[in-house]
Amino acid sequence: MYPKPFDYVMPATLDEAIQKLQQDKAMALAGGSGLVPAMSLGRAAPALLVDLRQLADLAGLAPRPEGGWRIGALTTYATLATSQTLQENYPALAEAIQGLSDPAVRNRATLGGALAEAHPASDVAAAVLALKATLQVRGPAGARAIPAAEFFTGPGQTALKAAEIIYAVDLPAAGKASAYEKFKNPASGYALCGVAVCLEKAGGKIVGAQVALTGAADYPQRLADVEAALVGQVPTAARVSVAAAQIGAARLNFVTDLAASAAYRAHLAEVLVKRALARVA
Amino acid sequence: MKISLKVNGQPHSADVEPRLLLVDFLRDTLGLTGTKRGCETGECGACTILLNGKAVKSCLTLAVQAEGGEITTVEGLAQDGQLSVLQEAFWENHAVQDGFSTPGLLMAAADLFKRNPRPTEAEVRAALDGNLDRITGYQNVVRAILAAADKLNGVAAQPAEAPPASIMGASIKTKEPPALLRGETQFVGDISFPKQLHAAVLRSAYAHAAIKSIDTSAAAAMPGVARIFTAVDIGAMMPLPVVWVPQDVQSHFPPHPSGIVPGSQPILAKDRVRYVGEQLAVVVAETRQQAFDALDAIKVEYEPLPTVVDAEAALKEGAPQLHEAAPNNLLALASYGDKAVVDEAIGKSEVVVKQRFHNQRMMANTVETRGCVANYDLKTEEYTLWTNVQPLYPVRLLISQYVLGIPYNKLRIVAPFFGESLGSKGYLNAEYPIMLFISRQLGRPVKWVDTREGLARSTTQGRDQVEYMTLAGTKDGRITALSCTAYSNVGAYPVINAPGQPRTLIGRSIPGAYMIPSTFYEVNIVYTNTVPVGPLRGSGRAEATFAIERMIDLYAREIGLDPAEVRRKNMVPPDKFPYDNGVGFTYDSGNYPAALQKALEKMDYANLAARKADARRRGKRLGVGIGSYVAVAGVGPSGVMGKEGLVSGTWGSASVHVQPSGEVLVTTGAQPHGQSQGTTFAQIAAQELGIPVEYVSVHHSDTSSALYYGQGSYGSRSLSVEGTAVQMAVQKIKAKACKFAAYLFKASEEHIKFENGKVFLVFAPDKAVLTLQQVAFMTWLAWDLPEGMDPGLEATAYFNPTNFNFPFGTHIALVEVDEETGKVEVVRYVAVDDFGNVVNPAVVEGQTHGNIALGIGQALYEQVVYDPQGQILTDSYATYALPKASALPTFELDRTVTPSPTNSLGAKGAGDVSNPPVAPAIVNAICDALADLGIKHIDMPVTPEKVWQAMQTAKSEEVSDVSQAI
Ligand SMILES: Cc1cc2nc3c(=O)[nH]c(=O)nc-3n(C[C@H](O)[C@H](O)[C@H](O)COP(=O)(O)OP(=O)(O)OC[C@H]3O[C@@H](n4cnc5c(N)ncnc54)[C@H](O)[C@@H]3O)c2cc1C
């Protein structure tokens, strides 16, 4: 009902924030749209909140010298949803954001917060996996880069270490041939199943394929079997179906809950993989 | 922590705890209560504000995060006292009913305009997806936002239709919206008194358990805690009573010391709890936060007992037993009709169709939860309760006589402005008497407002009936008999009117709009370890209509006839009224086939083949489904209700004063929660008196008014019963005015006429004439009155109808089912209803919108789920699915008009009667879409997964059929 009491600081630099986060039961606060309701429901009870909002240089989009784009961790969904750059270069991420929650939540929620939260049905998680993003993080031991594929490690778990802050998300240049398909949980609006795909083609063949799943299995992950069935192939409808059918072969932990059974989620995953691939193949 | 920020242009600084939510800062610290709290987890949108020009949910934001920001709340939308274009558009387009969700919707729309000044309808709907509203179906909200966008973009508005000559039947703007649109209206959660304490209720964590001990010592020592009350502290408080109890089953209820009516649940459970959520203790503290903090520190020792949550299972041998008085958990077994006759008819019939339905457990899940502020005044020794309950006077009587044992005269109940109900606020719940008791004990006002999780555990739920239906007929489509055996789950305790719904409201409605030679209905009403169940909007008739309308389609399919044709063949023809339906209802008037025909034409029913083919090309299956209905309304004839076992006078009344100033004041016991009686009742009085509607005020929702008694608003009764009383009172006033004029003009009364607000002598209408105002003034002076005439111009009238009224109609849904995912989309929805004579068509449309949205919710989304241990799994908006704006099409409404002969207005109920046809129309449409797969029925809610599973099963059966043939 009401958050438990906590202390609150608003550091002016990233270093200071990292230092504060080393205190016992300290948590970073970005938009608050994940953390504040969790506190209201008694699911999170930090002793110290470290509000990142003064770290203004952590927000915004900028081209990277080596190609591709960097998104500051504090960039809000609202900014990203309307970004021409994103829509043109990374449709999967733009679509994932446009289709999630509602305008008021998008106005506050940040990309970094969403990734750190690592909700098992996070839409952007699937998108960054498919786009082969790299998460730039800094912590007490310094800076490091975590490929998205290594970031989500289990249900609600990430590769983030204590007091580490995601400060940016780097996207490689290739992302135009990407798409996101979502089947909503009618109550929460989260993905009952979400699929992001990104293809690279050369000479009429698929030379690179990333297919990522969220909401359906226990945590967001790439579908290696599906990807393997695509690479080196001509992207025909028949091939897409064959690849999508690999979902069944994949040893995924599909989730059964109030909203849907594992079997239905597995079925949706196959349908959405097909639909997403059909749009980019 | 100190924060400084601007709110609506005004600078504010305050010292706040970091954990304070922005919504509470605005509401509690600044007193800006226009921003509402509906869920505290970001789903309902009631708390939406603009922070630095952008929409933000203030329950997802800490006050400290807004430091240095500029905030606009709903109170800041009007400029220089003028409603904004958006607010005006909401008013003009009847987008405001109860108004609780309105501030959030306005803020979401204001945000949309900043991003997108020319939104399409789809964009408007998408922009509202974070705002829940259980009442408007978003229909007029979307219309209003589009109209406001047009106006802001300089697009000329459609020329308004010429206003009708008569005020009756005119869609005049309702009176309440301006204050609601400004966020000034106070709902119960917005009321605060000096010295007020806050209460939080400790609820049972187990569905069935013995209570070994409750230790409140640690909690009592927490900061701000004034007192903690458990069962041992509330002395001789009696349990909740039940007032709708047919005599034959009284013994199956828990006892009640009044000896007059049976009992229900104790106000606070003592040694046993029977559902998750049953109240165990109340913490009272200086702030609401302190009260909730202390709740966690109360230690309860439970000894869990076996549970049962399903009605059929609860009847089985060896099932856990809930009440000593009710062996096998059976509250009542009741039947209507002659089983032997029906069985024989079925046996002789050419065609017999059988189906089991589960009309699933629902909850109103209103954005505004229940709440109250209780105060005991030491000076007057009077108790006052401000609360959102519909039946104010009945609750007053029950609390004073049957729970607290205090004088009726010393209890006043006031309903402040009142958010959504859907019937869920039509009960006497334990929190009300206990807060009154606590206020007296502590000598301070006590406020309690429920939470979202609390609502799921404490507020009466709805439906939850299993029906085994058998319909018999001829091969050419004539129904010969109908039989229904039902199991109704009433939860752990009976609510005040619990037995009435499965008996009278479902049982007597089961034949629907059809002439069925013999009908039999039998119901087992069963206790389970779940939240109590009672009527929910559409109540009773919704369950009955679903069952019969689905059976009609199954029968039509069985004999290969068009379901529309089968309906037409069996509907009660227009020349058969009044029509006795064989199980206790006499339908008043109607032309059922005419409404059906109109709906078919509107849907272009005969020409859907091309659309079906087109849908197939897109991977969709198109289906069309009909729901025809007749629904009892207008409770009602008190004697008839008495025979049904209801211990409450259900007549209507109104008192009308023509004040010495000439203004008119109507006082009614009808309690509005979005139905706009403040406007429609004024229209009735204005029409009858021939005066402008602006001269009439309507007073309601306060038992200290001059009115003797008021039943409240429920079951589509208020206009046809209480509204008729308004008309009758005005007629008395007119008669008195005529008598007075005859005396003054020394004329015979037969030569006096009352017209257009004047009384005059027919021979000299310009000379011998008095305005209503003059009559009021002169009768008030009473200098010269005819012999025996009382001073003043006022009258009270009572209306105790001799029969109910029976609105009817036909709804048709067009749905598309996704071949691959099973997802259902409602693509068109046509409703043709007959509410008899209508006072304000826009108001009635608003009611219909809400009914359709709720019906679509039941058909596709809503269900309360318990696990086998009785834990409720759907206690949030993130788990209890509801139709959102983007999931609904524009509803296409039309009406036929068949006046009811049961009241002088010719009105039929409209509040909840058009809900019953919705769910069957949708499910019929889905089954039509899947017909060629051989799918006959899918239980509600028809989720994509259930559709997919049905399709899978059907396809595998097809394959096995083929393989067998080989
Ligand atoms: C009503 C509602 C509906 C929603 N619907 C969807 C949906 O459909 N799909 C979906 O994917 N999501 C959905 N969300 C979730 C939402 O997208 C995330 O909660 C949000 O993006 C989190 O971002 P934030 O900036 O608000 O994070 P916060 O709430 O501030 O933080 C979330 C977590 O991340 C940590 N954190 C924040 N920033 C950083 C950082 N830079 N580095 C390290 N740790 C950090 C915090 O300590 C906290 O543990 C919904 C949320 C709500 C309230």
Ligand code: FES
């Ligand atoms: S109260 Fe904030 S969204 Fe419900």
